[in-house]
Amino acid sequence: LAKTTxxxxxxxxxxxxVNITCSHNNIATNDYITWYQxxxxxxxxxxxxxxxxKVKNExxxxxxxxxxxxxxxxxxxxxxxxxxxxxCLVGNGNTGFQKLVFGTGTRLLVSP
Amino acid sequence: xxxxxxxxxxxxxxxxxxxxxxxxxxxxxxxxxxxxQTMMRGLELLIYFNNNVPIDDSGMPEDRFxxxxxxxxxxxxxxxxxxxxxxxxxxxxxxxxSDQPQHFGDxxxxxxx
Numbered sequence: 638l639a640k641t642t643x644x645x646x647x648x649x650x651x652x653x654x655v656n657i658t659c660s661h662n663n664i665a666t667n668d669y670i671t672w673y674q675x676x677x678x679x680x681x682x683x684x685x686x687x688x689x690x691k692v693k694n695e696x697x698x699x700x701x702x703x704x705x706x707x708x709x710x711x712x713x714x715x716x717x718x719x720x721x722x723x724x725c726l727v728g729n730g731n732t733g734f735q736k737l738v739f740g741t742g743t744r745l746l747v748s749p
Numbered sequence: 750x751x752x753x754x755x756x757x758x759x760x761x762x763x764x765x766x767x768x769x770x771x772x773x774x775x776x777x778x779x780x781x782x783x784x785x786q787t788m789m790r791g792l793e794l795l796i797y798f799n800n801n802v803p804i805d806d807s808g809m810p811e812d813r814f815x816x817x818x819x820x821x822x823x824x825x826x827x828x829x830x831x832x833x834x835x836x837x838x839x840x841x842x843x844x845x846x847s848d849q850p851q852h853f854g855d856x857x858x859x860x861x862x
Contacts, residue, residue: 669848671850678855678856678858679853679855679856680753680840680842680853680854680855680856681792681840681842681851681853682853683850683851683852686850724792728848737794737851738794739791739792740791741791742791
C-alpha cells in the first residue's frame with residue numbers, strides 16, 4: 638500500500654484559500670487518490686477523489702501532477718466550519734477494494 | 750437519505766464483559782467496513798465485507814474480536830472478553846462497491862473500565 642505524507646497541521650483565516658499537499662511517492666498505476674474530512678465526534682466524510690490532472694466539485698478541487706507522486710487539496714474561501722482533520726489516502730485499485738490506510742492527517746484550524 | 754447508522758453511540762462497560770456494536774449500512778451498498786480509531790494508532794481497518802462475505806479480516810487484532818454480517822442491512826462487531834485496551838471509537842462504513850468512496854457512521858465510543 639502506498640504511504641502518504643502530509644503536514645501535521647495548518648492554520649488559516651476565514652475567506653482564504655487553503656492548499657494541503659500530500660506526497661505519495663510510491664503510488665501504483667491503478668491507485669486513486671482520495672481525501673476525507675473528519676470533524677470531532679464524527680466519522681470521516683468523503684470530499685473528493687481523483688486519478689490524474691484536476692478534479693473539482695462543489696466543495697473542493699484536487700490537483701494531481703503528471704507523475705502522480707503528490708496531490709493538492711484546495712479549499713476555496715474557508716470558513717470556521719472547515720476546521721477539521723483532512724486525510725489523504727491512496728487506494729489499491731488492483732484488488733478492486735480500496736483498502737484505505739489513514740495516516741495522521743492534517744489538522745486545519747481556521748480562525749476569524 | 751439515511752446514512753450509516755451505528756448503535757450504541759456510547760458504551761461503557763467493565764473489562765471481561767461482552768460488547769456488541771451494531772451497524773446498518775446505507776441501503777443498496779454492498780461493501781461494509783469496520784474501523785477503530787485511537788489517539789495512538791489513528792484510524793485502522795479491522796474487517797471488510799463484500800456482499801455479506803468477509804473478504805479481509807487481517808486487521809482484526811485478535812480472537813477476542815469477531816464480526817458478522819447476516820444480511821445486507823446489518824452487521825455486528827463483537828468483543829469477548831473486552832479489555833481496557835479495546836477502548837476506542839469504532840466506525841462502520843459502507844460503499845456502493847468495493848472501489849467506491851466509503852460513507853462512515855458517527856461511530857461508537859467504547860470505554861472499557
